Amino acid sequence: MSRAGNKRSATEAFDKSKMDNRNVKDDTSKPQSPFLSMFEGFRAELDEHHDRRERVIKASRDITAASKKIIFSLQRIRTLKKQIPLFVHKANQQYWETIETQYTAISRDVQGINAYRYRSITGGNQEFIEALTFQHYLEQQQLISYEEAKLRVVKLGSERGEVMLTMDDYVLGVFDMTGELMRFAITAMAMSGQLPSGDEESESIPQRSSKMDTAPQSRNVLTDLRELRASLEKLDVPYSMNFGRDIGKKMGVMRNSVEKVENALYGLVVRGSERPKGWMPELTQGSGREEIEGY
Amino acid sequence: MPNHAAGMVDPAIFEHLQEKIDEDVTFRDALRDIVQQLEKQTRTAQAILSRAHSTPSAQTSDVVRAAEAAIRDEITTVAGLSVQASKQPYYKWNDVWTRKMQDVCQTILFCGWLNGFAQVGQDGAGKLLTIEEVGGVLNVPVNLKDSDAFHLTIEEYLLALVSLIEELARLARNSVTLGDFRRPLQISQFIKDVHAGFSILNLKNDILRKRVDGIKYRVKEVEDVVYDLSLRDLLPKDEEHT
Structure with a gap:
C-alpha cells in the first residue's frame, strides 16, 4: 500500500493544533492526501451544480416578483370576460418581459437530466401560473388547461430549450389563484354592489326575493369559484406524495376564499341597499388559517 | 347537474390531471417496492459488516466474503431499480431511492476498505473505492450528465x-x-x-x-x-x- 510508507509518527499525532488546521496547503511538511485529485473532480462538478442552482433560485425569485406585480395590476380590473384594459396591459408588459427573460436565462440549466433537479423553480412557476390563470380567467372566464399552461412556459424558455412546468406546480398555482378570484369578487361587490359576471344580459344583482345566485344558467365569479373548488377537492392525491401534502396545505385556504365570497354575498343580499357605497366586507373574519398571499 | 361544457372548468382538464396523478402513484409504488427490498438487503449487509467490529483483523476475510455475498443481492435489486427508475426523469423520483443508494454505497465502501472486492482497486485493507469503482461493482453509471437515466450521484x-x-x-x-x-x-x-x-x-x-x-x-x-x-x-x- 502506497500510504503505508508515510505514516505519521506517533508524536506528531499528539499535535492537537493540527486539528484546526487541516487545510492541505498548510501541510507542506506532509505528503498530500492521495485522494486530492479525485476530490478536485468532485469540486468542479459540485461548483457547476451550485452555480446552476443559484441561477435557478434567482430566476424563480424574479419570476415570483414579476408575477405578483402582474396580479396586482389585474386586480384593478372590474369586468369579466372582456379584453384586458389597455392601462393594465401596458403596466404589465414589462413584467411579462421580465418573466420571459428569466425563463430564457435558466432554460439551459434545466435541460435533460436536470429537468427536475432544481426544484427551487417551483415558487416562480406557481406564481407565474397564478398570474396566467387569473388573467386567462378575466379574459375568457375559463380555466386555462395544464397542457396550455405548459405550452406557455415552454415558449418562454424556447430559445435555449424548454422549461418544464410540472403538473404539481400547475395545480398549486391554480389553488393560489382562487385567492385572487376571491379578492376580485369582493372588491367588485364593494364597488358596484354586484358579483362580476361575464354574461351581459343576466347581471347577477342579488335581490332579497327574486333570483338567487344559484340560478343554473347564470354564471358569475362565485359559481365559478364553487366549480373550481369542487374540481380541486375531487383530486385524489395520496398524502404520501409530496404533492398530496402540498395540496393539503392549500386546501383550507382555498375553501376559506370561497366562503369569504359566499359570506360577502350573503351580506349583500340581506342588507342590500342599506349598504353604504364603497363599504367593504370584513375579509379577515373567521379565517384561523394563513392569509392569502398579498392580502 | 350543472352544464359543465358551459362552466369555467372543462372537466377534461381535471380528468387528465387525475389520470396523470394515478400514473405517478402507480409508478412511485413500483419504485417503493423495489426500494423496500433493497433496504432489507442493505440491512443484512450492514449487519454482516458490523461483525468486523468484533472480529480480529486477521480473520476479517470471513466477514468480507459473507458481506460480498450480501452485496451481490443488493446489486441484483439495484439492477431492477435502475430499469424501473430509468423509465422516467431521474430527478423526478430520486428522493425515493437516494437514501437507500447511499446506504448501499456505504456497504460497498466499507467492504472494500476491509479488502473486499479484491479485484477492484489496489489490493490490501484500507483502500478507498472510487465512485467509478463503486459504480463498477454496482454495474450502474456514475455522475451521469448527458443522458437521463439511473445512476449513482456524486x-x-x-x-x-x-x-x-x-x-x-x-x-x-x-x-x-x-x-x-x-x-x-x-x-x-x-x-x-x-x-x-x-x-x-x-x-x-x-x-x-x-x-x-x-x-x-x-x-x-x-x-x-x-x-x-x-x-x-x-x-x-x-x-x-x-
Whole structure:
C-alpha cells in the first residue's frame, strides 16, 4: 500500500493544533492526501451544480416578483370576460418581459437530466401560473388547461430549450389563484354592489326575493369559484406524495376564499341597499388559517 | 347537474390531471417496492459488516466474503431499480431511492476498505473505492450528465463516504479492544486523507455540508485513540520509527 510508507509518527499525532488546521496547503511538511485529485473532480462538478442552482433560485425569485406585480395590476380590473384594459396591459408588459427573460436565462440549466433537479423553480412557476390563470380567467372566464399552461412556459424558455412546468406546480398555482378570484369578487361587490359576471344580459344583482345566485344558467365569479373548488377537492392525491401534502396545505385556504365570497354575498343580499357605497366586507373574519398571499 | 361544457372548468382538464396523478402513484409504488427490498438487503449487509467490529483483523476475510455475498443481492435489486427508475426523469423520483443508494454505497465502501472486492482497486485493507469503482461493482453509471437515466450521484457517494468515516472511527476503538494496535494508525491516516479531500470542496448549506462538518470530530476521536496508545507505548514499533 502506497500510504503505508508515510505514516505519521506517533508524536506528531499528539499535535492537537493540527486539528484546526487541516487545510492541505498548510501541510507542506506532509505528503498530500492521495485522494486530492479525485476530490478536485468532485469540486468542479459540485461548483457547476451550485452555480446552476443559484441561477435557478434567482430566476424563480424574479419570476415570483414579476408575477405578483402582474396580479396586482389585474386586480384593478372590474369586468369579466372582456379584453384586458389597455392601462393594465401596458403596466404589465414589462413584467411579462421580465418573466420571459428569466425563463430564457435558466432554460439551459434545466435541460435533460436536470429537468427536475432544481426544484427551487417551483415558487416562480406557481406564481407565474397564478398570474396566467387569473388573467386567462378575466379574459375568457375559463380555466386555462395544464397542457396550455405548459405550452406557455415552454415558449418562454424556447430559445435555449424548454422549461418544464410540472403538473404539481400547475395545480398549486391554480389553488393560489382562487385567492385572487376571491379578492376580485369582493372588491367588485364593494364597488358596484354586484358579483362580476361575464354574461351581459343576466347581471347577477342579488335581490332579497327574486333570483338567487344559484340560478343554473347564470354564471358569475362565485359559481365559478364553487366549480373550481369542487374540481380541486375531487383530486385524489395520496398524502404520501409530496404533492398530496402540498395540496393539503392549500386546501383550507382555498375553501376559506370561497366562503369569504359566499359570506360577502350573503351580506349583500340581506342588507342590500342599506349598504353604504364603497363599504367593504370584513375579509379577515373567521379565517384561523394563513392569509392569502398579498392580502 | 350543472352544464359543465358551459362552466369555467372543462372537466377534461381535471380528468387528465387525475389520470396523470394515478400514473405517478402507480409508478412511485413500483419504485417503493423495489426500494423496500433493497433496504432489507442493505440491512443484512450492514449487519454482516458490523461483525468486523468484533472480529480480529486477521480473520476479517470471513466477514468480507459473507458481506460480498450480501452485496451481490443488493446489486441484483439495484439492477431492477435502475430499469424501473430509468423509465422516467431521474430527478423526478430520486428522493425515493437516494437514501437507500447511499446506504448501499456505504456497504460497498466499507467492504472494500476491509479488502473486499479484491479485484477492484489496489489490493490490501484500507483502500478507498472510487465512485467509478463503486459504480463498477454496482454495474450502474456514475455522475451521469448527458443522458437521463439511473445512476449513482456524486452526492450519494460523498455522503456514503462520510458514513464510512463514522464507521471507521468506531472500528478504531474496537480494534484496540481486540488487541490490534496497528489498525487505528491506518484508520487515522485514512480519515485524515479523506478529510483533506473534503476540505477542498466548496460546500453550500445543505445536508452534505452538515455531514462533512462532522468529520473533524471523527478525526479527533481517532487521534485520541492513537494518542492513548502512544502514551502507553502500545503503538507498533515499526510505525514509530518511520
